[in-house]
Amino acid sequence: MRRYHPLTVVKHLVLCLLSLAFAGPFVWVIATSLKASSEFFSPNFLPMDGLQWENYTQAFVTYGLAHNYFNSLTVTVAAVGLGLAIALLAAYGMFRLRFRFRNTVFVALVVVMMMPPQLTLISQFLLFQKSGILYSPLALILPYTLGVLPLSVFILRSFFKELPIDLDHAARMDGATDLQIVRLVLLPLSVPVLATAGILTFIQTWNEFLLASIFVRSDWATIPVAVANINNIATQDGNQPMKFAAVVLSFLPLFVLFLFLQRFFVKGLASGGVKG
Amino acid sequence: MPKISIGISAETRTGWRFLSPAILLVLAIAIIPALYTLGMSFYSWNGLSAKWTFVGLQNYRDMLGDKTLMQAIRNTAIFTLANVILKPAAALCLAYAIESVRLTWLRVTYRTIFFSTSLISAAIAAMIWSFVYEPNVGLLNRLLGSNHMWLGDRDLVLWSIFAVGFWQFLGQNALILMAGLQSVPRELYDAAEMDGARTWGMFRFVAFPHLKGFIAIVVVINIINNLKAYDLFKVMTDGGPRHASEVVATHIVKQAFEKGELGYSAAMSYALLLVTLVLVVIYLWLTEFRKEEA
Incomplete structure (x- = not known):
């Protein structure tokens, strides 16, 4: 023994x-x-x-969580997709070219990451009001896209540093333009790191609460805000267990995502967090 | 325009082109609104009227006489300090314990359970724990057979909320440190074992020096996120009872949206950003400094 x-x-x-x-x-x-x-x-x-199980159908149908799922998914997918594309282009400019201002842009991104959301909240509100996108999904998609950038750029930075620059040179020799290098050489190689960045920022975006509670109304309310509202309504309606069902519905998709894509998390937290 | 291209290399110009979407977004959504807020902080403005009254630094001076703000700063400081010290320390123990579990499935199970809490929205975590803390039917009082007002007691409330943040992000902090532990070369452990090192020696002289960078990241994440913590406090207590759990972030939002003191709220946001920047820089400077000494 x-x-x-x-x-x-x-x-x-x-x-x-x-x-x-x-x-x-x-x-x-x-x-x-x-x-x-x-x-x-x-x-x-x-x-x-x-x-x-009626508690779940009630939360999903009667209290309209199905609609909020659609909102959350729309806003999150748009922001993460757009954010990753912009981050990939920027990372190419910063880390594959001899770009003189890379450090300036990089520091700006770090500071943006540290900004408390309250700092820009009211100004963004006024800006969106003036430009007429307040209460439309764009009012969430734009700031969320910005939120995707820092982490994605960090992760791409550590990846691009290890990737031989000769790849780019060889492609350029063959007559590829810069955009073609990104699309045909770097993008296929970056799929795993982009997946990592995508999943981590997906969760961050899906969970955002403060902006979501101010920049849109109930027609575009995302899951966290909608569940908070149900929490208040259900207490008045006397249907307490249904609140709990709504809470379960809010975190279930993320748990499923995590279980299937676990390996990307561990790698991503390590590379994105540390080498940044 | 050929004239402009003189002195700027083709590569730099291409660089600008590829960076322009990112720069536009950062400018439009972060920098310009931030500058607008900076301007606002020198005015008195209620958000509704067209009248902006220039008050210079008055908003910044007003902070000193704001009793609620002082209470909020005290709470934020305690909350952040507790998070910055206790959470990374506990995460380090947890990471080391989980990494040393030999059975792969058990190790993965532990990792999954502890990390799963950080997947949910802070607002949802706050709701779950409001249920757990509920004095009559909540899980905690049922388990303890007690009837504490976990969120209603002025002496307890800050720590009740701290526990939620601890529960939510301990696993995430530990996961970052686990990645660090995995990057320690196997040979170093073998060499240390050969030299007669035991469990503690392995940790102290092999793992720990390797982890310094990872610990720095965990500490910085905790400084940044806890100084601006909002969702937990907003959903669980909204600063109550009687400001006992008021933090700077909730105070800023209240001043803007409930009191209509937009200029004052802007000034406080800047003070918060400044404190965050200073703390992060000091911390990084201290840790870099120590590294050079060693």
């Missing part, structure tokens, strides 16, 4: 208990989301009166 070091036993015990504590709130929220309204105040941890 193998003998275990006492420290190893303690480690496993602590990890086990701690992970239970971390998963606990999720499990409890899911369990409560399947309770009947009448059962909400009972001390049982699990639903005893049968699983009330």
